[in-house]
Amino acid sequence: xxxxxxxxxxxxxFTLLVVAWELAKAVLPEDGVRIGDTRVLPRTDDAAMPHVxxxxxxxxxxxxxxxxxxxxxxxxxxxxxxxxxxxxxGGLVIGGVLGAVLALAMARFGLLERALLPWVxxxxxxxxxxxxxxxxxxxGKIAILGQPWQPWTSVMVISSYLAFFPIAxxxxxxxxxxxxxxxxxxxxxxxxxxxxxxxxxxxxxxPHLLPAxxxxxxxxxxxxxxxxxxxxxxxxxxxxxxxxxxxxxxxPSRMYxxxxxxxxxxxxxxxxxxxxxxALRRYRGSVA
Amino acid sequence: MSGPAVELAGVDKVFxxxxxxxxxxxxxxxxxxxxLIGPSGCGKSTLLRVVADLEQPTAGTVRVRGKPAAQARLxxxxxxxxxxxxxxxxxxxxxxVELPLHVHGVPRAQRRERAAExxxxxxxxxxxxxxxxxxxxxxQQRVAIARALAPKPSLLLMDEPFGALDEMTRExxxxxLLRIAGETRAAVLFVTHxxxxxxxxxxxxxxxxxxxxxxxxxxxxxxxxxxxxLAPDDVEDVRESAAFFTAIxxxxxxxxxxxx
Numbered sequence: 001x002x003x004x005x006x007x008x009x010x011x012x013x014f015t016l017l018v019v020a021w022e023l024a025k026a027v028l029p030e031d032g033v034r035i036g037d038t039r040v041l042p043r044t045d046d047a048a049m050p051h052v053x054x055x056x057x058x059x060x061x062x063x064x065x066x067x068x069x070x071x072x073x074x075x076x077x078x079x080x081x082x083x084x085x086x087x088x089x090g091g092l093v094i095g096g097v098l099g100a101v102l103a104l105a106m107a108r109f110g111l112l113e114r115a116l117l118p119w120v121x122x123x124x125x126x127x128x129x130x131x132x133x134x135x136x137x138x139x140g141k142i143a144i145l146g147q148p149w150q151p152w153t154s155v156m157v158i159s160s161y162l163a164f165f166p167i168a169x170x171x172x173x174x175x176x177x178x179x180x181x182x183x184x185x186x187x188x189x190x191x192x193x194x195x196x197x198x199x200x201x202x203x204x205x206x207p208h209l210l211p212a213x214x215x216x217x218x219x220x221x222x223x224x225x226x227x228x229x230x231x232x233x234x235x236x237x238x239x240x241x242x243x244x245x246x247x248x249x250x251x252p253s254r255m256y257x258x259x260x261x262x263x264x265x266x267x268x269x270x271x272x273x274x275x276x277x278x279a280l281r282r283y284r285g286s287v288a
Numbered sequence: 289m290s291g292p293a294v295e296l297a298g299v300d301k302v303f304x305x306x307x308x309x310x311x312x313x314x315x316x317x318x319x320x321x322x323x324l325i326g327p328s329g330c331g332k333s334t335l336l337r338v339v340a341d342l343e344q345p346t347a348g349t350v351r352v353r354g355k356p357a358a359q360a361r362l363x364x365x366x367x368x369x370x371x372x373x374x375x376x377x378x379x380x381x382x383x384x385v386e387l388p389l390h391v392h393g394v395p396r397a398q399r400r401e402r403a404a405e406x407x408x409x410x411x412x413x414x415x416x417x418x419x420x421x422x423x424x425x426x427x428q429q430r431v432a433i434a435r436a437l438a439p440k441p442s443l444l445l446m447d448e449p450f451g452a453l454d455e456m457t458r459e460x461x462x463x464x465l466l467r468i469a470g471e472t473r474a475a476v477l478f479v480t481h482x483x484x485x486x487x488x489x490x491x492x493x494x495x496x497x498x499x500x501x502x503x504x505x506x507x508x509x510x511x512x513x514x515x516x517x518l519a520p521d522d523v524e525d526v527r528e529s530a531a532f533f534t535a536i537x538x539x540x541x542x543x544x545x546x547x548x
Contacts, residue, residue: 181374184342190362191391199391203378283378 018052025049050253055260058253073254077240077261084236085265087152088224091159092217092269098160099167099216106168107175107201108193117172124165128223132158132230155227155236162223163216170212174205206283213276217269225262237261291354293318293443293475294339299348301334307500308334312348314494314503318442321469321476323486323493323509325539326546331501332479333447339477340368340445353442364388366443367436367474371451373428375420381431382407382416388438406434409468426457430464437472444469444476450485458482459527462489483543487535488526495539497546504546507538 025044033041042048059074102120106113135157139149178200186196228238240258248255277284294316301309308331316322324332337343338350341357352360360366367388375384383390385403394402407413410430412423420428429449436444446465450458462485469476480486486493490509497504526532 179372179374181370181372182376185368185370185374186391187342188340188361188366188368189388189391190364195391199387200376203376206378 021049021052025051047249047252050256055253055256058257063254073257077237077257080235080237080240080258081261081265084221084224084228084238084262085268087155087228087236088159088217088220088265088269090156091161091224092163092220093160094156095160095163095165095216095220096167096213099164100171102164102168103171103175104197106172113172120165120168123161128158128162128226129230131161132227135161135227136231151231151233152235154231155224155233158227158231159220159223162219166212166215166219167209170208170215171205174208174212175201177208178204203283206280210273210277210280210284214270214273217273218266221262221266221269225265237265291318292316293320293353294477295349295351295354296335296339297349299335299338299345299350301331301338301343301501302346309338309345310500310502312501312503316443316475316477319473319475321466321478321489321491321509323478323480323490324496325480325483325486325493326496326501326543327498328481329501330496330498330546332496334501335496336445336447336477336479340366360443364392364439365441366445367439367441368445369429369432369436369447369449371448373420373425373432375428375431375435377420379420380416381412381418381420381423384420384431385434385438387435392439402438403434406437407431409437409471410434410464424457426453426461429453429461433465433468437468437474440472442474444472444474446476447479448481449478451480458485463524465489483536483539484527484532487532487539493535493539495542495546497543502546505542507535507542509535 028041028044030043030045032039032043046054059077060072062070063073063076064070102116106116132154136151136154139151139154139157142149175197182200182204183196186200191199224236225238225241227233228236229242233239237258241255241262244251244255244258292315294314296312296314299309299312300307312335314322314335324335326332334343338345339352339357341350341361350357353365355363355365375381376387379387382400382403385406386399389399389402404413404416407416410433412427412430412434415423415427420431423431429452433446433449436446450461453461465476466489476489478486478489487509493507493509494503495505495507496502
């Protein structure tokens with residue numbers, strides 16, 4: 001029932017957005033709204049805000065107008081999104097494992113928490129744009145198991161750099177969330193650290209972990225797209241956004257197809273986490 | 289042969305400037321029901337925690353079933369229940385009862401059987417598959433007691449287990465506990481701040497006073513320890529007997545003396 005309501009409100013929200021877009025086009029002047037010399041509302045002509053149906057129709061048209069035997073924009077965006085989704089998923093898995101290992105180490109050794117946590121937080125204040133070329137640069141110099149570093153590897157690593165953070169922090173919170181009485185109960189049962197981890201700390205961390213994974217999934221997608229753009233990796237939806245944006249004056253609706261593609265990608269990632277949520281609902285409980 | 293369940297000799301416990309326990313001498317016989325009573329800060333919970341090896345005494349010796357407290361904990365010679373039932377939300381009622389056995393790698397079939405047996409004992413068979421959150425406070429506490437009994441301990445440590453319950457539920461739980469203690473023949477060390485509760489349950493009521501935490505007096509309770517078949521009806525008789533009120537007065541006076 002609650003799930004149905006969520007789905008309905010999602011559809012309503014999307015419809016409202018479309019209506020608002022078209023309403024803005026219909027009501028506001030084409031040249032935007034100015035106060036003095038400052039434009040406070042954007043242009044609403046077809047070049048700046050193409051009609052929703054023009055954008056949707058563009059999906060079915062060839063990528064480059066006029067050229068025969070070309071793949072359609074829809075195919076290009078879909079394959080780009082799929083490519084990026086794969087990289088984001090890889091980033092999420094790498095980041096998830098890294099975050100979980102860090103959280104476990106910090107939960108096990110208090111000293112490590114005090115030593116590591118500031119660095120974990122600091123890592124996220126470095127702008128992604130600054131790290132991306134570094135990672136790509138280092139990558140060019142190393143080979144793993146004889147395999148040369150691929151550009152997409154850089155993207156995955158950068159994506160994992162964003163994804164590990166919420167997992168590390170959320171899981172650390174979760175692992176340390178059991179009440180003192182619960183911890184003492186396990187001690188009275190002569191349970192060792194691993195047993196306590198398996199039977200108490202891990203199950204208790206699920207309510208903290210699920211929102212963390214949700215954040216991490218979104219961060220992995222954003223990270224992958226930004227990394228594609230800043231490392232110039234081909235094949236993903238990030239590259240398409242740049243490519244299509246460069247020709248936006250001549251073909252405005254095509255740019256929006258790539259942006260829509262990226263948005264759908266985020267939704268798919270969120271939905272995947274929703275499935276995880278469903279699988280773990282026994283442990284979800286309430287966050288104390 | 290059954291030696292004493294618990295022997296405490298010269299036990300001190302110091303937290304910084306606070307002498308929580310001072311020269312505690314106490315022996316609890318096998319199958320005996322002993323209550324600890326006293327104002328807050330008198331160290332009654334600390335004493336129980338020392339027996340449970342959740343705190344280390346600063347001085348003195350603690351032996352449980354003739355063994356050092358740490359060894360007794362590792363051997364699971366005692367079961368423990370706290371004021372909060374402390375059930376794990378992600379486990380069903382039966383799985384919560386099974387927890388101690390699960391931790392010790394008892395095979396599933398055996399765990400199931402023992403949990404069913406215990407849930408029957410505490411009268412919650414039909415709630416085996418419920419979540420703890422679906423149960424009332426009194427029912428949750430019964431689950432916690434069943435859990436404490438799962439490894440068949442010869443000693444039950446209870447830290448104000450009925451403290452959060454309403455008076456009616458509390459009296460019913462006391463009767464239940466007496467029946468269970470009688471059936472399992474386990475010794476019980478029971479911390480409470482209710483005088484009638486201590487008197488109605490115990491063979492002996494140990495009265496403590498704070499700063500430093502000391503045993504000031506030991507009053508005989510009104511539970512006939514030789515009658516493991518004691519039925520809840522009899523408990524109600526005890527509550528209304530003249531002897532019960534005499535014992536309550538004795539404990540109250542001992543408490544007042546300790547305080548003054």
